[in-house]
Amino acid sequence: MRRRVGRAWRNTVKDTVFDAIAREEQRQNNNVELIASENFVSADVLRxxxxxxxxxxxxxxxxxxxxxxxxxxxxxxxxxxxxxxxxxxxxxxxxxxxxxxxxxxxxxxxxxxxxxxxxxxxxxxxxxxxxxxxxxxxxxxxxxxxxxxxxxxxxxxxxxxxxxxxxxxxxxxxxxxxxxxxxxxxxxxxxxxxxxxxxxxxxxxxxxxxxxxxxxxxxxxxxxxxxxxxxxxxxxxxxxxxxxxxxxxxxxxxxxxxxxxxxxxxxxxxxxxxxxxxxxxxxxxxxxxxxxxxxxxxxCTPEYVAYIHRVVANTRAMCDEFIQMGYQIVTGGTDNHLFLIDLSNTHPHLSGRMVQDELDRHGITLNKNCVPNEKRSPRDASGVRIGLAAMTTKGWSEADCRACARKIDEIIRAM
Ligand SMILES: Cc1ncc(COP(=O)(O)O)c(C=O)c1O
Missing domain, CATH: 3.40.640.10 (Type I PLP-dependent aspartate aminotransferase-like (Major domain))
Structure with missing residues (x-):
């Protein structure tokens, strides 16, 4: 087989990267992103x-x-x-x-x-x-x-x-x-x-x-x-x-x-x-x-300040919904953009990693996390960390956050 040379070959090689970027863009558009350290930047930041x-x-x-x-x-x-x-x-x-x-x-x-x-x-x-x-x-x-x-x-x-x-x-x-x-x-x-x-x-x-x-x-x-x-x-x-x-x-x-x-x-x-x-x-x-x-x-804009106020309100709403469903939250609540669910007493058969992997299969992204007095290794962990900064950027309301908590509970109960 003749090897493609010159511009066409170079473009094919580059397309491999741009195709992967396009797939990642799609993943970011479609998934529920609950990793507390992630967010979606503006078009101007990207530019x-x-x-x-x-x-x-x-x-x-x-x-x-x-x-x-x-x-x-x-x-x-x-x-x-x-x-x-x-x-x-x-x-x-x-x-x-x-x-x-x-x-x-x-x-x-x-x-x-x-x-x-x-x-x-x-x-x-x-x-x-x-x-x-x-x-x-x-x-x-x-x-x-x-x-x-x-x-x-x-x-x-x-x-x-x-x-x-x-x-x-x-x-x-x-x-x-x-x-x-x-x-x-x-x-x-x-x-x-x-x-x-x-x-x-x-x-x-x-x-x-x-x-x-x-x-x-x-x-x-x-x-x-x-x-x-x-x-x-x-x-x-x-x-x-x-x-x-x-x-x-x-x-x-x-x-x-x-x-x-x-x-x-x-x-x-x-x-x-x-x-x-x-x-x-x-x-x-x-x-x-x-x-x-x-x-x-x-x-520095008032829109950003309003966004952060919404992040805090959304995080509280989702955390509260989990508490009402009987989940154990580290410190019993949250003051900021994240909270930790401790599964060790309520779901001793589940590690944080198992929950992370199962939610991944449902298009919900979060990460396992150690809890105070952790008994499992950090690779498995007994908790998950949830943050609302990214989904608030996507426009989520408190009602969306409560609905997502119920969906996560449904998935966890089926495990
Ligand atoms: C408290 C804290 N400091 C520092 C870092 C490191 O940041 P980077 O991943 O940009 O090196 C992180 C990242 O998660 C963090 O949570």
Whole structure:
């Protein structure tokens, strides 16, 4: 058989990828998406992320001349942090990066320094630790099986391999055990205390963490990756003014492009900037930085604030429906965009993984999750995590959420 050459062959090869993208688009359109860390971005975010900015190298930070030009247009912008690019031709890139920083300060009502270059939430956490810690320093954070993230000190992650980790957890009701956190802080005298989680459904008392950090002379860092949208909309207390460093992803409740951000007090700005570049990354993904700027613009609108209020109301509605049907919810409810169903007492024959797989077969996507005092391995887990940020973007109402809870119950009862 003659091998097809030239343009036709190249197009066929590329079609393989574009066909798969089309199938994924269809899956996203058709499925019920309940993964708490996912969302659907706007056409403008997609446009910026798919733009020609992907062609440009821009290692470093905006040039002094660009900053001065930006400040002539936006006189209330106060520049902090490192200055200077390693490549020419960066004037448009500089403007976009400065605008992203400016708009994120507006979105979170803060004057903290912002670094918009971290490629992801994990890269943001890596750079944040590097900025203020030495290898071997102690971090006090929430354990993975109680709702923390891999980058909060898991032994298989750089964080657990580089730093000495001490963990606090949740009490018997599933709430953060603040007394335990303080006792451990007094005992281990950490260099940094970290608040924030991937699977915690209640308000986090940042003031309480900050007081303990001050008591033991530790840095206080907040990873608000999951709840960033709620912080921006005023549906969760803000860490700004309390934390020394705040990291986040931009793609969960913030409903933006995939990526990370680091906010910090002005006095840490240069340390944070140099921990990102050249400390842990090379050139920024400037198309993603542009998409982050669009994300920030969108987060400043009344429509976005109304969206987040709906996310919280929808999550409560679905959680309430499960409670009424007799399901056990970790902490007995939710204050944010997610909740955890603990199947271990009500459905001891089912693991979280079995429920995840069966729902997948019905076009409902969610993820298994460990529950407090987990008896199963994390691969199976005894719970599932449900979030409503994505389906609220699709226009779901509280009635839709209650109906979906009943459908999930029907599927689980048939297992
Ligand atoms: C609390 C928290 N921090 C950090 C991250 C890491 O983000 P990324 O997947 O972009 O590296 C996540 C991701 O789920 C998260 O939940």
């Amino acid at each position: 910026a992320a798919g733009s020609v900015l992907t062609n440009k190298y821009a290692e470093g930070y905006p040039e002094r001349t660009s900053i001065e030009a930006f400040q002539r247009q936006y006189p209330d912008y106060v520049h902090t942090g490192s200055v200077g690019r390693y490549y020419g031709g960066c004037e448009n890139i500089d403007f976009i990066e400065l605008y992203a920083r400016y708009m994120f300060q507006k979105a979170f009502h803060t004057d903290y320094h912002v670094n918009v270059q971290p490629h992801s939430g994990s890269s943001a956490n890596l750079a944040a630790y590097m900025a203020v810690l030495q290898p071997g320093d102690t971090i006090l954070s929430m354990s993975l099986d109680n709702g923390g993230h891999l980058t909060h000190g898991s032994s298989v992650n750089f964080s657990g391999k580089t730093y000495k980790m001490v963990f606090y957890g949740v009490d018997d009701n599933g709430y953060i055990d603040y007394e335990d956190m303080r006792a451990k802080a007094l005992q281990c005298r950490p260099a940094l205390i970290l608040a924030g989680a991937s699977a915690y459904s209640r308000i986090i008392d940042f003031a309480r963490f900050a007081a303990v950090a001050q008591e033991v002379g530790a840095y206080f860092m907040v990873d608000m990756a999951h709840i960033a949208g709620l912080v921006a909309a005023g549906d969760h207390p803000s860490p700004f003014g309390l934390a020394d460093i705040v990291t986040t992803t931009t793609h969960k409740t913030l409903r933006g492009t995939r990526g990370g951000l680091i906010f910090c007090r002005a006095e840490l700005a240069r340390k944070v900037d140099s921990a990102v570049f050249p400390g842990s990354q090379g050139g920024g993904l400037q198309h993603v930085v542009a998409a982050k700027a669009i994300t920030a613009c969108e987060a």
